[in-house]
Amino acid sequence: MHQQTIEKPYVIGLDMGGTNSVFGIVDQRGTIVAQTVISTKAYPDVNDYVKAAVEALQPCIEEVGGIDKIKGMGIGAPNGNYYTGNIEYAANLIWEGVVPIGKLFEEALGVPCRVTNDANAAALGEMTYGVARGMKNFIMITLGTGVGSGIVVDGKVVYGSDGFAGELGHAIVDRSAEARSCGCGRAGCLETYCSATGVARTARIMLEKSDKPSPLRDIDPEKITSLDVYNAAEQGCEIAKEIFEYTGTILGKACANYALFNAPEAFVFFGGLTKAGHWIMDPIAKAYDDDILNIYKGQAKLLVSTLKGSEAGVLGASALGWE
């Protein structure tokens, strides 16, 4: 008996942000065997960007034995469209309009290239290498500058009729007159409460309303992060605990509504807010359990991603390369 040789044992993952683009060569276990970074915003012409990327990638590709060892490439990018392989009207990228990023990399590298947005890539990453391995139906919630989501049904990410399905961060969770205005032009979106900026907004409101002492009062109210709130909670600050209670309750209730779609096995949370540990997860779990429709009770696990934050983006994107 001899070991089976995998012809193309690696994929390339590209985690594209407005500022930087991180590239990794990833094996089937989810180990990043080589990595490189280029600036995203330094190339006003996307062709120059792709050229720079391929140049930066070259040594990484050599390291694993050349391009013949690469099965494919996956790109997680803002407004990345799975169906077209394009980036379409991404507000925080330097390129305007429609950018055929998938086609450009395919031509430059000679390997198949798939594109999706970061939250869908994150869902794929969890399913391929993370806590959702083996799951067929789950919902990924990414808690960052915004709130993103990737929905998995029957083992596949839901892309919908246009490639842009799964925007649960823009579910309206407050229809009252006090609903917070959202960057999308509407008001009351989940994102305005549970994103990093949402938590900072809550902190400012709660600090103003209360006159309890709090270590958060020593921080510029415009710059409070969820890490600051976590540190305060750990020091016993009541306001900090209330902030997480408020945020987690909104998120838990929202998830109970989302469960009606695909009766998920799990919700997987990723991003800065999850670092608050039990301070945020306990209120999420309580609100979810209180609110979930009877027939789904006890069905979904509420999990936190175990992928390293710095690697998750590249791993998620790379998961597309195996398709």
Added chain:
Amino acid sequence: MHQQTIEKPYVIGLDMGGTNSVFGIVDQRGTIVAQTVISTKAYPDVNDYVKAAVEALQPCIEEVGGIDKIKGMGIGAPNGNYYTGNIEYAANLIWEGVVPIGKLFEEALGVPCRVTNDANAAALGEMTYGVARGMKNFIMITLGTGVGSGIVVDGKVVYGSDGFAGELGHAIVDRSAEARSCGCGRAGCLETYCSATGVARTARIMLEKSDKPSPLRDIDPEKITSLDVYNAAEQGCEIAKEIFEYTGTILGKACANYALFNAPEAFVFFGGLTKAGHWIMDPIAKAYDDDILNIYKGQAKLLVSTLKGSEAGVLGASALGWE
């Protein structure tokens, strides 16, 4: 050249309600070529029910040339589970607990038998014979005694991790102190506003609040139907128009949130309330357009089922028989 002969050109559809069970033999175009009805609640033992059903079906089966002409059977039943083929703890059926209805019919008839709930069957019916033909991503909303939903992603009904996904009628749309109590034990579910009983409830509240004249005042307030409200609206009744405006606005806003899940090509509405025509559809469309996230604007059609109400249940169920 000679015409291709289809070996098994028919399926059986069973539309099971708490009172009656309607069976139909259906061809590939969605024509019900033979039909029969038995009582559901007259058989406390489900084995007697299946025996009676097969007996009633026999002449219909003969009519199309015998059981060899039948490709399969589909059952749309309350709490019907696609994965197990069972009816599980259906509140409004005479049988308690778990009923292996699929297996019983398979054994009795000798053809494959699939089971799902009525709203999922309705979605399949629209996709196979109705307004959703050719669509890969849409959401079916059934407006009856309750509000049901069937979600289609990539050409397949979403059954989720347990076979019971797609309960959008229980999305909580009102979290205020005035939220209406729901049969599910919670409060503020869409169903409490947009089901037949929800509309009647709205009518009672609005008639009490106002002292405007209305033909609805001549009807026992406990018995007002959406047809009564429609008739009143047609006669120019302001309160009736307000009832549809209120109901349609809630439904349209809810649908705008649902669109975030699968970016659907269409919502297909079915049931009594849709008979109110533009009185209900205009407010749905307005609220949906006002509320929908920018990237989905103008994408989803808001359609009313064109299947005949009396046939839709059987057709929907029968669609499962082709799988």
